[in-house]
Amino acid sequence: MKYSYLSHLYCPKCNKSYNSADKNQLCSCGSPLLVQYDLEELKKYWSPKDLIGRETNLWRYHELLPIRHEENVVSLGEGMTPLLPMQRLGKEMAIPKLLMKDEGIIPTGSFKARGAAVGVSKAKELGIQELAMPTNGNAGAAWALYAARAGIQSNIVMPIDAPKITRNECAISGSNLFLVDGLISDAGKIIAQAVKDYQLFDASTLKEPYRIEGKKTMGLEIAEQLNWKMPDVILYPTGGGVGIIGIYKALKELQELGWVQGELPRLVAVQAAGCAPIVKAWEQKKDVSEFWPDSTTIAFGINVPKALGDFLVLDAIYKTKGCAIAIEDPAILEEQRKIAAFEGAFICPEGASTFVAARRLRENGWIKEEDVVVALNTGSGLKYPDTVQVKVPVLEKGSFIKIPITNC
Amino acid sequence: MKYSYLSHLYCPKCNKSYNSADKNQLCSCGSPLLVQYDLEELKKYWSPKDLIGRETNLWRYHELLPIRHEENVVSLGEGMTPLLPMQRLGKEMAIPKLLMKDEGIIPTGSFKARGAAVGVSKAKELGIQELAMPTNGNAGAAWALYAARAGIQSNIVMPIDAPKITRNECAISGSNLFLVDGLISDAGKIIAQAVKDYQLFDASTLKEPYRIEGKKTMGLEIAEQLNWKMPDVILYPTGGGVGIIGIYKALKELQELGWVQGELPRLVAVQAAGCAPIVKAWEQKKDVSEFWPDSTTIAFGINVPKALGDFLVLDAIYKTKGCAIAIEDPAILEEQRKIAAFEGAFICPEGASTFVAARRLRENGWIKEEDVVVALNTGSGLKYPDTVQVKVPVLEKGSFIKIPITNC
Numbered sequence: 001m002k003y004s005y006l007s008h009l010y011c012p013k014c015n016k017s018y019n020s021a022d023k024n025q026l027c028s029c030g031s032p033l034l035v036q037y038d039l040e041e042l043k044k045y046w047s048p049k050d051l052i053g054r055e056t057n058l059w060r061y062h063e064l065l066p067i068r069h070e071e072n073v074v075s076l077g078e079g080m081t082p083l084l085p086m087q088r089l090g091k092e093m094a095i096p097k098l099l100m101k102d103e104g105i106i107p108t109g110s111f112k113a114r115g116a117a118v119g120v121s122k123a124k125e126l127g128i129q130e131l132a133m134p135t136n137g138n139a140g141a142a143w144a145l146y147a148a149r150a151g152i153q154s155n156i157v158m159p160i161d162a163p164k165i166t167r168n169e170c171a172i173s174g175s176n177l178f179l180v181d182g183l184i185s186d187a188g189k190i191i192a193q194a195v196k197d198y199q200l201f202d203a204s205t206l207k208e209p210y211r212i213e214g215k216k217t218m219g220l221e222i223a224e225q226l227n228w229k230m231p232d233v234i235l236y237p238t239g240g241g242v243g244i245i246g247i248y249k250a251l252k253e254l255q256e257l258g259w260v261q262g263e264l265p266r267l268v269a270v271q272a273a274g275c276a277p278i279v280k281a282w283e284q285k286k287d288v289s290e291f292w293p294d295s296t297t298i299a300f301g302i303n304v305p306k307a308l309g310d311f312l313v314l315d316a317i318y319k320t321k322g323c324a325i326a327i328e329d330p331a332i333l334e335e336q337r338k339i340a341a342f343e344g345a346f347i348c349p350e351g352a353s354t355f356v357a358a359r360r361l362r363e364n365g366w367i368k369e370e371d372v373v374v375a376l377n378t379g380s381g382l383k384y385p386d387t388v389q390v391k392v393p394v395l396e397k398g399s400f401i402k403i404p405i406t407n408c
Numbered sequence: 409m410k411y412s413y414l415s416h417l418y419c420p421k422c423n424k425s426y427n428s429a430d431k432n433q434l435c436s437c438g439s440p441l442l443v444q445y446d447l448e449e450l451k452k453y454w455s456p457k458d459l460i461g462r463e464t465n466l467w468r469y470h471e472l473l474p475i476r477h478e479e480n481v482v483s484l485g486e487g488m489t490p491l492l493p494m495q496r497l498g499k500e501m502a503i504p505k506l507l508m509k510d511e512g513i514i515p516t517g518s519f520k521a522r523g524a525a526v527g528v529s530k531a532k533e534l535g536i537q538e539l540a541m542p543t544n545g546n547a548g549a550a551w552a553l554y555a556a557r558a559g560i561q562s563n564i565v566m567p568i569d570a571p572k573i574t575r576n577e578c579a580i581s582g583s584n585l586f587l588v589d590g591l592i593s594d595a596g597k598i599i600a601q602a603v604k605d606y607q608l609f610d611a612s613t614l615k616e617p618y619r620i621e622g623k624k625t626m627g628l629e630i631a632e633q634l635n636w637k638m639p640d641v642i643l644y645p646t647g648g649g650v651g652i653i654g655i656y657k658a659l660k661e662l663q664e665l666g667w668v669q670g671e672l673p674r675l676v677a678v679q680a681a682g683c684a685p686i687v688k689a690w691e692q693k694k695d696v697s698e699f700w701p702d703s704t705t706i707a708f709g710i711n712v713p714k715a716l717g718d719f720l721v722l723d724a725i726y727k728t729k730g731c732a733i734a735i736e737d738p739a740i741l742e743e744q745r746k747i748a749a750f751e752g753a754f755i756c757p758e759g760a761s762t763f764v765a766a767r768r769l770r771e772n773g774w775i776k777e778e779d780v781v782v783a784l785n786t787g788s789g790l791k792y793p794d795t796v797q798v799k800v801p802v803l804e805k806g807s808f809i810k811i812p813i814t815n816c
Contacts, residue, residue, distance in 0.1 A: 056464040056488055076752060077490020077513060080464055084485055088559075105485060107513055108754070109790050132811075149752030151496075155811050160802060168789070168796040172748040177798075182805040194809050340580040344484055344557030346516070381576070382517050382790045388576040390585075394568060397590040401602050403540075403563050 005042040006066045009033040009209055012312065020066065023126050025207050032206035032309055034249070035066050035213055039256045048228055048259055056080040058114060058217040064253060065118060066213050072125040074150040076107035078117045079217055083225040083374070088342040093359045097372040099231070101222055104347055104380030108142040108169065110301075111218065111378045115242060116142035118214030119203060124150045131155070132194050133203040134187030136239065136301050137162035138379060140177075141169035143203055148173040154203075155194065157187040162300060163383050183295065185305055205240040206308045212246045219250030222374055223260055231265045232371035235357050237350035237378055238269035238278055238324075239302035241313035248316035265374075267322035269313055270357040272297030272329065277306060278313055282324035287311055298329045298387060299349040301378060323366065327356045333387060335359070340381075348384055351377030413450040414474045417441040417617055420720065428474065431534050433615050440614035440717055442657070443474050443621055447664045456636060456667055464488040466522060466625040472661060473526060474621050480533040482558045484515035486525045487625055491633040491782070496750040501767045505780045507639070509630055512755055512788030516550040516577060518709075519626065519786045523650060524550035526622030527611060532558045539563070540602055541611040542595030544647070544709050545570035546787060548585075549577035551611055556581040562611075563602065565595040570708060571791050591703065593713055613648040614716045620654045627658030630782055631668055639673045640779035641769075643762035645786055646677035646686055646732075647710035649721035656724035673782075675730035677721055678765040680705030680737065685714060686721055690732035695719055706737045706795055707757040709786060731774065735764045741795060743767070748789075756792055759785030 009018040013031035018024050020035070027033055046063055054060040058079030067073055082102045090098030103111035120143065123131060132155040133143060140156040147154040154175040158166065159182060170177040180187045188204060195202045202208065223230060230251065236244045244267055254260045269278050275295035281288065289310040297303050307313065317324060329349075336352035339345050354375040361367045381388070395401065417426035421439035426432050428443070435441055454471055462468040466487030475481055490510045498506030511519035528551065531539060540563040541551060548564040555562040562583040566574065567590060578585040588595045596612060603610045610616065631638060638659065644652045652675055662668045677686050683703035689696065697718040705711050715721065725732060737757075744760035747753050762783040769775040789796070803809065 052461050057490070074752075075492075077492055077510060082465070082485020082515075084483075102485060102515075105513060105515055107490075107510075107752075109517070109788065145748065145752040145754060147752075148749050155809070157803070157809065165790055165793050167798050167800060168793055169748075169754050171798040171800065172745055172754055172789070172796050173752065174749040176809075176811055177800050178809055179800050179802045180805060180807070181802060186805040189805075190803065190807055190809055194811060197808070198811050200811075337580055340553065340577075341556055341582040344482075344515075344553040344555075344581065346553060346577050346580055380517065380790070381580070382573055382788070385573050385576055385793075388580050390575050390579040392575060392579065392585050392587050394587045394589060395565070395598065397588065397594040397597075399588070399598055400605070401563070401565065401584075401586050401598055403584055403602060403606050403608075 001045055003062055003070050004065060004068050005037045005063050006068060007036045007038045010036055023128065023201065024209060025202055033209040035209055037064060037253065039253060043257050051224065058117065061217055061220050064220070066210050067121045067125055069125065072121055074121045074124055074146055075117055076113070076149065078107050078113045080221060081105050083222065086343050089339060089355065093362055094369055095358060095362050095367060095371065095373050096369065098358065099374045100345065101218060101374055101376045102345065103376065103378050108145055109380040109383050110138040110142065111243060112139040112142035114214035114217055115139065115211035116146040116214065119208060119211045120146040120150050120152065122210040123152060123201060128152060128201045130200055131203040132191050132200040134184055134191045136184050136303060137166035138301055138383065141166040144170040144173040144175035155200065157190050159183055159187060165383050183303065183305065205242060212242055212249065215243045215246030216250040218243060218376065219247035220254065223251065223254055228260055230260050230262065231374045233268060233367055233373045234265045235268040235270055235354035235375045237299065237302050237353050237376065238271050238313060239304035240307045241269065241278065241309050243376065244269055244316055245309055245312045248320065264320045267316050267320045268357060269317055269324040270354045271324065271326045272299050272302055272353065273326045274329065275303050275305060276326035278310060279324040279326045281310065281314055282317060287314055299332055299353055301350045325357045325360065327353045331356045336381070336387065346381035347377040348379040348381055349387055351379065409453055411470055411478050412473060412476050413445045413471050414476060415444045415446045418444055431536065431609065432617060433610055441617040443617055445472060445661065447661060451665050459632065466525065469625055469628050474618055475529050475533055477533065480529055482529045482532055482554055483525055484521070484557065486515050486521045488629060489513050491630065494751050497747060497763065501770055502777055503766060503770050503775060503779065503781050504777065506766065507782045508753065509626060509782055509784045510753065511784065511786050516553055517788040517791050518546040518550065519651060520547040520550035522622035522625055523547065523619035524554040524622065527616060527619045528554040528558050528560065530618040531560060531609065536560060536609045538608055539611040540599050540608040542592055542599045544592050544711060545574035546709055546791065549574040552578040552581040552583035563608065565598050567591055567595060573791050591711065591713065613650060620650055620657065623651045623654030624658040626651060626784065627655035628662065631659065631662055636668055638668050638670065639782045641676060641775055641781045642673045642784065643676040643678055643765050644784045645707065645710050645758040645761050646679050646721060647712035648715045649677065649686065649717050651784065652677055652724055653717055653720045656728065672728045675724050675728045676765060677725055677732040678762045679732065679734045680707050680710055680761065681734045682737065683711050683713060684734035686718060687732040687734045689718065689722055690725060695722055707740055707761055709758045733765045733768065735761045739764045744789070744795065754789035755785040756787040756789055757795055759787065
């Protein structure tokens with residue numbers, strides 16, 4: 001048994017192959033690269049029962065991850081996040097089998113930890129000592145912290161409007177952090193120049209091939225947590241789209257291994273109404289998206305006007321008979337409140353958007369009552385203090401309080 | 409096999425017994441009550457191998473928890489938090505076997521989720537529909553959210569200086585939240601009056617007996633994660649002290665079950681120099697602490713001038729040959745930064761204090777080089793944005809960045 005069954009990298013556009021022992025970025029044709037495993041070989045040795053008793057984080061799937069030697073693993077214990085029944089909310093929206101995959105319960109408080117854990121581990125294995133990336137906040141925070149654990153120097157540029165706590169995370173880790181008075185696309189241009197000027201490793205979304213492999217573990221976990229039965233629908237808040245690409249890749253790999261049977265779940269890309277390039281492309285049945293001008297949404301993590309992997313996201317939607325849907329900010333905030341009040345989960349606006357989407361797709365009949373529906377929450381509400389309006393009475397010492405007598 | 413081997417409640421001061429089917433608060437003598445299990449019976453049916461393949465949260469230990477019927481469990485997937493090797497930091501402080509139990513990776517971002525999950529579940533089982541409590545922030549946030557999931561109304565009073573994000577958590581859950589211009593002791597007085605005026609269930613620290621049972625699972629997990637070998641030292645940031653009481657109780661129960669052997673780990677109560685009543689009592693070899701006037705520390709969660717369970721904390725320290733130590737705020741902040749820069753973990757100031765304590769106890773020889781040392785981090789740094797000072801350059805779109813060429 002090998003620790004990893006990594007075979008090579010390949011281009012999903014032009015099919016060119018690359019050696020995984022090299023420091024690869026994009027394909028020469030400009031497309032992101034994907035990781036191929038030797039699944040035929042792995043199939044002979046590996047079955048679901050081998051997972052029993054393994055550590056309860058994403059490294060339990062190490063055979064299907066790209067790190068060849070265990071000593072290169074850089075871990076903060078990420079993964080195996082809860083798959084929670086949402087009974088009261090599900091009842092209200094007539095989806096009794098509504099589940100939330102809660103990626104708020106993970107180091108750095110967002111699903112970006114998965115991509116960072118696997119991406120940084122592979123960077124360490126490849127001998128990379130310094131990296132650079134633009135970010136909308138959470139990815140930069142995750143990469144900065146994992147890079148610190150690996151002893152790798154990070155250089156990060158984020159929009160000035162990104163969640164402020166992510167600045168703290170980068171700064172305290174020792175990252176070289178810069179803010180830009182613009183969007184992530186503006187941050188991306190600055191990083192691209194720095195990568196060129198200083199010959200840095202470019203850890204931008206999909207410009208290195210291993211972040212997808214980390215994100216993919218969300219799909220592996222959902223399948224394992226449902227005892228290798230696939231759900232009917234998975235809703236995913238889509239900015240760069242790495243998660244939906246990763247989940248799709250994971251489920252196809254599990255199919256090839258023979259661990260899951262039947263149709264893949266219908267994958268739903270949920271975007272903000274103020275930044276919905278994938279939704280527009282899907283509505284027009286196109287294979288790629290167009291740059292979305294003047295994008296804006298309170299769900300900052302999905303404010304991505306043009307994703308490098310848009311064609312892979314759209315392919316995953318088309319192949320699984322999924323769809324794409326855009327949600328307005330006020331509906332997102334109202335759903336965020338409901339999720340806390342009904343289910344006790346304080347989640348991020350990006351995550352809340354997937355529940356609005358579920359609600360609407362149930363209303364129009366696209367989701368059926370009997371469907372097993374997984375809504376993916378990508379992060380903790382703790383990272384977004386400004387989305388909750390709080391008015392609280394302030395008392396002097398020795399005051400009395402008047403409580404509305406409700407139930408007692 | 410029963411779901412729980414709960415037997416009854418008893419008073420650790422006057423030994424009086426109470427029926428666990430009733431809504432109990434303090435003993436008539438004023439002491440907190442503790443939960444007793446039928447360990448002799450449980451021992452016949454339960455062994456470590458029964459845990460294999462169970463869900464990876466604290467409910468894997470349901471036999472040793474006080475909920476009689478599984479349908480009353482209110483869970484957000486809490487528990488089985490990472491026990492992380494801290495190799496680089498450990499090397500620097502000459503404790504090669506330094507581990508961190510990371511309670512930041514849990515719903516609501518702090519270890520208070522454990523007490524809330526078990527406490528609220530038991531409140532639901534007892535038919536309680538409304539509860540009240542004072543809080544330094546994190547406990548209130550956790551109880552408000554778990555109560556929301558259970559359909560229980562919460563009433564919470566917190567100091568105006570408590571971490572602001574915890575207000576959001578309470579407010580969004582639908583709690584009746586009040587701030588007080590004072591300390592948690594002032595909040596406690598207001599709650600005590602409201603409990604009397606409105607006949608509410610009092611969920612204040614140790615005034616209900618089940619929060620300890622939730623906190624106890626930290627001890628169960630540490631033992632299981634070390635394969636039922638006990639560490640030599642556990643350092644715990646001590647405010648109300650429920651965690652140290654719970655960990656001590658857990659390890660004694662595991663001893664009685666025969667799951668662990670040998671000496672208990674030396675338990676260390678770590679306090680802030682600006683609020684160190686337990687340390688003072690320990691130094692004077694006393695059994696109870698005195699109210700600490702004008703207490704102040706940036707580690708807000710351990711700003712508790714007089715803990716109701718102080719005698720239980722001191723007993724746990726004396727019985728395990730532990731100690732108590734106070735740390736100044738500047739040293740806490742410097743350690744917090746080091747932990748992020750060396751280990752990639754952004755933890756709360758309370759948690760950081762335990763690492764300063766480990767460092768000092770190693771320097772004075774109380775901790776030996778070969779000791780297995782567990783430092784308990786009680787929460788995520790995400791909840792304390794103001795403890796990190798960030799100065800970041802702001803760029804215009806199209807700018808260039810100058811990176812100090814370090815490693816590349």
